[in-house]
Amino acid sequence: MTQTEEKTQAPDTPMVPIEKIVSLCKRRGFVYPNSEIYGGVSGIYDFGPLGVELRNNIRRYWWWSMVQTNDNVVGIEGSIITHPRVWLMMETYIGVVEGERMKTYLRGEACQNIYLDYDNVLKSSRTQIPFGICQIGKAFRNEVTPGNFLFRQREFEQWDLQFFVHPSEMQKWFDYWKQFRFEWYKGIINHKDRLRFRAHGPDELAHYAKQAFDIEYQTVLGWQEWEGIHWRQDWDLSRHSQFSGQDLSYTDPETKERYIPWIVETSGGVDRTFLNLLLDAYEEEPDPTGKESRTVLRLHPWLAPVKVAVLPLQKNKEELVTTAKDIHKKLRRLMVSQYDDIANIGRRYRRQDEIGTPFCVTVDFQTLDDKTVTVRERDHMTQVRLAIDELPMYLLERVMWK
Ligand code: GAP
Numbered sequence: 001m002t003q004t005e006e007k008t009q010a011p012d013t014p015m016v017p018i019e020k021i022v023s024l025c026k027r028r029g030f031v032y033p034n035s036e037i038y039g040g041v042s043g044i045y046d047f048g049p050l051g052v053e054l055r056n057n058i059r060r061y062w063w064w065s066m067v068q069t070n071d072n073v074v075g076i077e078g079s080i081i082t083h084p085r086v087w088l089m090m091e092t093y094i095g096v097v098e099g100e101r102m103k104t105y106l107r108g109e110a111c112q113n114i115y116l117d118y119d120n121v122l123k124s125s126r127t128q129i130p131f132g133i134c135q136i137g138k139a140f141r142n143e144v145t146p147g148n149f150l151f152r153q154r155e156f157e158q159w160d161l162q163f164f165v166h167p168s169e170m171q172k173w174f175d176y177w178k179q180f181r182f183e184w185y186k187g188i189i190n191h192k193d194r195l196r197f198r199a200h201g202p203d204e205l206a207h208y209a210k211q212a213f214d215i216e217y218q219t220v221l222g223w224q225e226w227e228g229i230h231w232r233q234d235w236d237l238s239r240h241s242q243f244s245g246q247d248l249s250y251t252d253p254e255t256k257e258r259y260i261p262w263i264v265e266t267s268g269g270v271d272r273t274f275l276n277l278l279l280d281a282y283e284e285e286p287d288p289t290g291k292e293s294r295t296v297l298r299l300h301p302w303l304a305p306v307k308v309a310v311l312p313l314q315k316n317k318e319e320l321v322t323t324a325k326d327i328h329k330k331l332r333r334l335m336v337s338q339y340d341d342i343a344n345i346g347r348r349y350r351r352q353d354e355i356g357t358p359f360c361v362t363v364d365f366q367t368l369d370d371k372t373v374t375v376r377e378r379d380h381m382t383q384v385r386l387a388i389d390e391l392p393m394y395l396l397e398r399v400m401w402k
Helices: 003-008 018-028 049-068 112-124 167-186 235-244 270-281 318-331 345-355 365-370 388-399
Strands: 031-033 045-047 073-075 090-094 102-106 131-140 155-165 195-199 212-219 222-233 262-269 282-286 293-297 308-312 337-339 359-363 372-377 383-387
Touching: 018 031, 018 270, 018 282, 018 345, 045 049, 049 073, 049 131, 049 155, 049 270, 112 131, 112 155, 112 235, 155 167, 155 270, 167 195, 167 212, 167 222, 167 262, 195 222, 212 270, 222 235, 222 270, 235 262, 262 270, 270 282, 293 345, 308 318, 308 345, 318 337, 318 359, 318 365, 318 388, 345 359, 359 388, 365 372, 372 388, 383 388
Parallel strands: 073 131, 308 337, 308 359
Antiparallel strands: 031 045, 090 102, 131 155, 155 262, 195 212, 212 222, 222 262, 282 293, 359 372, 372 383
């Protein structure tokens, strides 16, 4: 276990009420209700300055580990509006001339674009079966009961892998991706015991599916789906072949066997990941100095919205301020860095703990003598003294995913 992994382990803590996360998100600029000044729209949210950083980090880490580090997986980004024959969901119209406007639909699941683009990807890239196509994108559902903050929304974002295989290899790849995705989630949470598989019962399985599993996470809402691992067989490509009239079968370049590829799908929610990670990371703990409790977000350093805060010990000492600003300007080219000189140092540490910043760099009087700074780590509040020159590498090693 690396030093970083060790430090993200939290002691066993009670489950966090959703209201605490809602309040933190609003207070610190992670998530706001959409159109709030007009009374809001149920089941739709906007992401604030810290929320967008966290969300981008979550997305980028998924993309890196699913697309960029797998040679047999490529990515696409499909449009939100699709041809009317693809959907029966939220309606919209394209065209400006009355009578010539076409009714189209906002997609209800992001994965359909992958089937629609499957043939184009195959012809325009050097992919061969087995291979996968990934996408992250918005989906829209007229949920009857949106609720529990980001858990069930009407506009949300999904990440999908559709992995195309020869039917004889379906079980092998299903098992592979099922385990891969489980380990992926396990790697970014503190409470590993709150993650499990749930097999779908015969009454839940689609008629073409031999099996399906949900990866579930336990919160105050109980055990809930985080991601689905689905056996889609040849259902989607066969149906699109039938309805579009385009032949979507694949010819093996060596054996010349012709078949409709079978599909393993892994489909999860970006927003549900966002919410689960906050629920997993949030903790209120007594201050060891006994003065006040602190709220700390034990987010994995790979995903934390702000990686480092640079703090001069005192605001009224020009040399401290100039040196701290100089360090901040160098670090912000490499990672998200915040400069903060408002309030006493303890209060500034608390502010950073509450948003999950894994490291605080303090510039003090010793810095002016020997060009060293204090680096304080979020989870255990331990401190090390480092030369300013060593800072970039020290931090990068701990905040960059590997
Ligand atoms: N293509 C398969 C599919 O869409 P799904 O189980 O309906 O499967 C996949 O959705 C994931 O999308 C879920 O595991 C969940 O994380 C997320 N999700 C589904 N509906 C959602 C909603 N209303 N709000 C937020 N996330 C949602």
